[in-house]
Structures are given as structure tokens and as C-alpha cells.
Amino acid sequence: MAGAAGRVVRRWYPHVLRSSLQVPALQLHMSKTAMRASQKDFESALSQVKLLKDPGNEVKLKLYALYKQATEGPCNTPKPGVFDLINKAKWDAWNALGSLPKETARQNYVDLVSGLSSSSDSSSQVKPEADRKQPGYETLVVTSEDSITKIMMNRPAKKNAITTQMYNEIMLALKAASKDDSAITVLTGNGDYYSSGNDLSNFTDIPPEGIEEKAKSSAILLRDFVDCFIDFPKPLIAAVNGPAVGISVTILGLFDTVYASSRATFHTPFSHLGQSPEGCSSYTFPKIMGPAKAAEMLIFGKKLTAAEACAQGLVSEVFPDSTFQKEVWTRLKAYSKLPPNAMRISKQVIRNREKEKLHAINAEESRVLQERWLSDECTNAVMNFLTRKAKL
Numbered sequence: 592m593a594g595a596a597g598r599v600v601r602r603w604y605p606h607v608l609r610s611s612l613q614v615p616a617l618q619l620h621m622s623k624t625a626m627r628a629s630q631k632d633f634e635s636a637l638s639q640v641k642l643l644k645d646p647g648n649e650v651k652l653k654l655y656a657l658y659k660q661a662t663e664g665p666c667n668t669p670k671p672g673v674f675d676l677i678n679k680a681k682w683d684a685w686n687a688l689g690s691l692p693k694e695t696a697r698q699n700y701v702d703l704v705s706g707l708s709s710s711s712d713s714s715s716q717v718k719p720e721a722d723r724k725q726p727g728y729e730t731l732v733v734t735s736e737d738s739i740t741k742i743m744m745n746r747p748a749k750k751n752a753i754t755t756q757m758y759n760e761i762m763l764a765l766k767a768a769s770k771d772d773s774a775i776t777v778l779t780g781n782g783d784y785y786s787s788g789n790d791l792s793n794f795t796d797i798p799p800e801g802i803e804e805k806a807k808s809s810a811i812l813l814r815d816f817v818d819c820f821i822d823f824p825k826p827l828i829a830a831v832n833g834p835a836v837g838i839s840v841t842i843l844g845l846f847d848t849v850y851a852s853s854r855a856t857f858h859t860p861f862s863h864l865g866q867s868p869e870g871c872s873s874y875t876f877p878k879i880m881g882p883a884k885a886a887e888m889l890i891f892g893k894k895l896t897a898a899e900a901c902a903q904g905l906v907s908e909v910f911p912d913s914t915f916q917k918e919v920w921t922r923l924k925a926y927s928k929l930p931p932n933a934m935r936i937s938k939q940v941i942r943n944r945e946k947e948k949l950h951a952i953n954a955e956e957s958r959v960l961q962e963r964w965l966s967d968e969c970t971n972a973v974m975n976f977l978t979r980k981a982k983l
């Protein structure tokens with residue numbers, strides 16, 4: 592849909608008003624000039640109008656009425672029935688022009704299109720992401736545009752490993768997105784990784800109260816973090832731009848749609864790390880892919896390719912890496928135009944009956960992990976990574 596200059600170009604035709612209409616308040620004193628538009632100007636405006644960004648139903652009705660008046664003169668067709676809403680709105684708009692002369696209607700049409708073209712040119716300028724970035728986040732880039740809130744993990748040099756600060760910022764961003772006027776929310780990563788999961792340096796920041804206290808507060812953080820995904824009220828989409836590890840994989844079971852680049856992999860090496868599953872994956876993964884496949888991932892740490900994850904139902908669709916961004920955002924922009932309330936309600940109908948269960952599972956997984964973090968198996972695995980002795 593984006594044209595060569597990054598300009599949004601949609602095709603719509605004023606005489607074929609297909610979408611639902613609000614009854615317009617027509618005030619048609621468009622041209623204050625005495626200039627007469629030539630037939631050529633009018634034809635050029637007719638071509639130009641097809642290239643404009645959709646101006647909304649009210650303006651489309653004005654254009655329709657002026658077009659009819661300019662080409663056929665005053666409205667002389669029978670009034671459509673009260674239940675024929677669209678044709679009635681069109682008829683009302685045309686009829687409201689009364690005996691406006693054809694030439695004036697033509698001039699008003701040309702003026703209106705010219706005004707729309709210049710405002711469309713300036714509003715279609717794509718602002719650089721830095722200008723649209725929401726302030727207050729250090730580990731994320733959060734932007735809202737086209738009814739989409741995008742939450743991008745932004746520690747590319749660390750493979751978007753999730754620090755305590757990033758857990759907290761993701762929670763804040765999700766809470767804000769649940770209340771903003773976006774229709775859908777997307778989580779993605781900056782750089783070559785989607786996320787390498789929990790930042791293992793979270794284990795080194797031990798408070799004076801000791802490791803037990805750290806494990807306790809971390810279990811609360813984990814539970815709160817996962818709860819935000821369980822409770823998120825709008826469609827939540829993951830755009831998995833590259834490899835995903837640990838908690839960034841497990842929470843995918845709580846997303847509504849997961850798009851993956853062909854370069855993405857899905858890895859949950861919990862046993863290797865002396866840990867156990869979180870993000871409700873102990874429940875969602877067996878449900879999504881069956882217990883045998885889930886066990887390979889969650890107990891044995893089998894890494895899945897994007898194609899395998901898609902075959903097993905964890906991923907909705909895989910896109911070639913070279914076209915991933917373009918294809919995914921084109922798709923999401925189209926989805927974001929669907930009626931937002933209907934999407935929210937559909938999500939509720941699909942998810943609500945599981946919510947209580949998911950909260951209980953999350954609490955249980957967090958409790959088990961709190962103990963695991965204090966185990967020698969976990970301490971040794973983390974130390975091996977931090978002292979550069981091991982990688983996944």
C-alpha cells in the first residue's frame with residue numbers, strides 16, 4: 592500500500608461508497624472564488640481523487656454529491672427506503688445541494704479535491720521513528736502509529752536479553768497499550784535477535800538481604816510480568832525477527848498471533864540452565880503442540896527452526912527473512928483497521944475461560960523456579976555463562 596515516496600495510497604471512489612456511513616452535516620459553500628473550473632480541471636480532479644488517502648465518509652459524501660450535481664444537475668431520483676442506509680445518505684447529500692448550478696458544483700468539487708491533495712501530501716510524510724518514539728523507556732522503543740502500538744526490545748548488542756529494568760518497562764508499555772487508542776499491540780526485537788531471554792546478569796545483583804530474598808522478589812517479578820500477558824485485553828502479536836530463547840519463547844503461548852522470520856529459532860534450554868518452564872508454557876505448550884513435542888522443547892531443550900515451530904502450531908506463519916518486515920507490517924496494518932471492539936471481544940471469548948487457570952499455573956511455575964534459582968545446578972550453569980565457559 593505504501594507508494595514509492597512512502598505515501599499511503601488507497602483506491603476508493605466517491606460514487607461507490609461501500610463502507611458504513613455516518614449521516615453527514617452538509618455545509619457546501621466550498622468555493623468562495625468566482626473562478627470557473629474547466630471540464631479539463633474537473634476530469635483531472637476525478638483522476639486525482641482515486642489516488643488520495645481515504646478522507647472519511649463525510650468528505651466522500653460531499654464529493655459524491657458534488658459529482659452528481661456537476662454531472663447530472665439537481666437530485667431527481669426517488670428517495671431510497673429508510674433501511675437502505677448507504678443509498679439514503681448519498682441521496683440526502685445530493686439532495687441537500689438543491690438547485691446549485693452544475694458549474695458551481697464542478698468548481699466546488701475541484702476545490703475540495705485540491706484541498707484534500709495538499710493536506711494528504713503533508714499528512715503522509717512519514718516521521719522518522721525517533722520522532723514518534725514514546726519517552727520514558729530506556730530498554731525499549733515504543734511507538735504508536737496506524738492504530739498499532741509497537742513495543743520493540745532495544746538492547747541489540749546484548750541480543751535483547753531481558754534485564755530487570757526491561758521486565759518492568761515491558762509491563763509498563765503493555766499497561767499503557769491496553770489503555771491507548773491502538774487496535775493491536777506488537778512485540779518485536781531490534782537487531783539480529785528477537786531476544787536471548789532472561790539476562791543472566793540478573794543473577795549477580797544480590798541484595799544485602801541475601802540470595803533467598805533475591806529469588807523471592809524475582810519470583811514476584813516473573814509472576815507479575817507473565818500476568819500482564821495473560822490479562823492483555825487487545826490482540827497481541829509477536830513479530831519474531833530472529834532467534835528467541837527462554838522466556839521470550841515461553842510467553843509466545845499467550846500471544847494471539849506469532850509471525851516469525853525464516854531466520855528465527857525457538858529454544859527453551861531450561862534443564863541446561865538448572866531451571867524449569869515459565870510463562871505458562873508447562874500448560875500452553877502441551878496444549879498447542881501435544882505433550883510429546885512440548886517435552887522435547889521444555890525438558891530436553893530441543894531448539895526448533897521457524898518452520899518446525901510453525902508446523903507445531905507455536906508460530907502462525909513464517910516469512911522469508913528478506914521480506915519479513917515488509918510483509919508482516921503490511922499484514923498488521925490491514926488487521927489494525929478491523930473494528931477494534933469486535934477484535935477485543937473475540938479475544939475475550941477465546942481466552943477468558945482460561946484466564947483463572949493461567950494465573951494459577953503462572954503462580955505455581957514462579958514458585959517452583961524460586962526454588963530452582965537457589966539450586967547448585969542453576970548457580971553452576973549461570974556462573975559458566977557469566978565466566979564465558981558456556982553458551983547455549
Ligand SMILES: CCCCCCCCCC/C=C/CC(=O)SCCNC(=O)CCNC(=O)[C@H](O)C(C)(C)COP(=O)(O)OP(=O)(O)OC[C@H]1O[C@@H](n2cnc3c(N)ncnc32)[C@H](O)[C@@H]1OP(=O)(O)O
Nearest residue numbers: 749750752787788789790791793806809837838964982983
Ligand atoms: C536468584 C536470582 C534470579 C533472577 C531471575 C530473574 C527473573 C527470571 C525470570 C525468568 C527466567 C527466564 C528463563 C530464561 O529466559 S532462560 C534463557 C536465558 N538465556 C540464555 O541462557 C542465553 C545466554 N546467551 C547465549 O547463550 C549466547 O549469548 C547466545 C544467545 C546464544 C548468542 O551467542 P552469540 O555468540 O551470537 O553472541 P554473544 O557474543 O554471546 O552475545 C552478545 C552479547 O550479549 C550478551 N548476552 C546474550 N544473551 C545474554 C543473556 N541471556 N544474558 C546476559 N547476557 C547476554 C553476551 O554476554 C554478549 O555480551 P558481551 O558482548 O560479551 O558483553
